[in-house]
Amino acid sequence: MNATANTAEQQLPAVSVIMPILNEERHLREAVEAILAQEYDGPxxxxxxxxxxxxxxxxxxxxLVAETASADKRVHTVPNPTGRTPAAxxxxxxxxxxxxxxxxxxxAALSAGYxxxxxxxxxxxxAMNVGGIMHAExxxxxxxxxxxxxxxxxxxxNAVFHTGGQAQQADTVYLGVFRREALEQQGGYNEEFxxxxxxxxxxxxxxxxxxxxxxPELKVSYRPRPSVKALxxxxKDYGRWRHVVARYHSGSINLRYLAPPAAVCAIAAGIVVGAALTPWGFVVPAGYLAAITAGSVPAGKGLPLKARAQIPVALATMHMTWGWGFLTSPKSLAKRVIxxxxxxxxxxx
Structure with a gap:
């Protein structure tokens, strides 16, 4: 039994963990230590x-480089002068x-056994790439x-990598664990994105x-942005680039992506109508506020009151800025990317 187990361990493929890093003072050590703590017997x-x-x-x-210099699981660095994620x-x-x-x-911090x-x-x-749940904490x-x-x-x-779901074929996944052959075959990431x-x-x-x-077996703890401005x-960047993707590949859009820009347009129209023509126009923004307030109740179950009270603010920030980014995404950006x-x-x- 031990010989069989040892043979299986020897056959585990070696793994390279790659990390694009910019202004990560708050979480870098935690993220790297979660990697080094992985119980994986391959190199x-x-x-x-x-x-x-x-x-x-x-x-x-x-x-981190100095602390792991003599360890089996070593950390080393490479420069990324552009600061851009795909270049990194x-x-x-x-x-x-x-x-x-x-x-x-x-x-981000990998869960045990990831x-x-x-x-x-x-x-x-x-698969050429597998991924799991982006577990925000x-x-x-x-x-x-x-x-x-x-x-x-x-x-x-209904994004399964946010909310969970059954194991399944996917269009994309959060982060990803790749076969190197797939990355090399495709020439890596397109740095225009x-x-x-x-x-x-x-x-x-x-x-x-x-x-x-x-x-869903794969879970990564994700640390949200620390302020309304950062969120x-x-x-806004997510929405901006989702419109680029929609122009890049017309078959990639769906109702989930169209909901935030539609909400921005409807709320703006309601405010204009309410201010200029009839107070009934304010029913639209009022209805939206009521919906996110009601939706925040189950979302905040088990959280402290201070956190629950801020969920509608987080929801409105996410929806409105995503929608605005989508609506204002310039065609020139998409043309350059295409x-x-x-x-x-x-x-x-």
Whole structure:
């Protein structure tokens, strides 16, 4: 039995964990330590692609490199002068060397057993990329409110990587655990996609015949943005780039993506009508406020009162800024991105 177990352990593929890092002073150490604590018996390395941070991120990264210099699971760094996420990912992929590539962000923490489970799922499903649940968790009342909004259907619709669901084939997944051959075959991430780069890469993998697989067995703890302003910028960028994706690939849009811009237009129209013509126009924004207030009740179950009270603010921020970003996304941005389109590369026989 022991000989069999040892043979199985020796056959585990080596893993490279790649991390795009920019201004992650608050969570970088926690994120890396969650990786190093993984009970995975195959070889493993962690590659931090460091952007031009304005906080203590580089100092913390240097400490992590020094602390693991003589360990089996080593941390090393590579520069990313642009600060852009897809450029960071490509730099880290190039600097890494193992056949399984695990993407992790600097404000995320892998759950116990994540890497071992992902490697098993790659083998069981034959997928080129597997991913799971983006489990938002807050450390204070505001972050708890945002986490509740991000994991509720009233906040994000039916996105399984936010709310959970059955294991299934997917268009894209959160972060991802890839076979290196898929990344190298497709030439890595398209660096024109400042956001939605995961979706675009997974689109090419699927076009080439590769399987993308979602499993609720995989869970990553995600730390929400720490302020209304930061959350608004995040979701405005999400909406902006979702419209780019819609123009890039017309078949990718659905009602879930159209709901926020429709809500922005309806609320704006209601306010104008209410102010200029009839008070009945205010029924629309009032109805929206009532809906998110009611929806925040089940979303905030079990949270402190201070956190529950802020959920409607988080929901409105997410919906309105996402919708505004979608509506104001310039065609020129989409044209530039479309001009950089990379056709899917089929595996050679």
């Amino acid at each position: 493993m390395e962690v590659v931090l692609a460091l952007g031009p941070s304005a906080d203590r991120t580089d100092e913390i990264a240097a400490q 990912l490509n730099a880290a992929i190039k600097a890494s060397r193992h056949p399984v590539v695990v993407r992790v962000d600097g404000h 890497i071992a489970t992902a490697v098993r799922l790659l083998e069981e499903t034959g 807050g450390t204070n009342a505001w972050e708890q409110a945002v986490a509740a909004a991000m994991t509720s259907k009233i906040g994000v619709g 400042i956001r939605a780069q995961d979706w675009e890469l997974n689109f090419r993998i699927r076009e080439a015949g590769g399987l993308i697989w979602f499993s 608004a910028k995040q979701y 001009a950089s389109r990379r056709p899917a590369v089929l595996a050679s026989n």
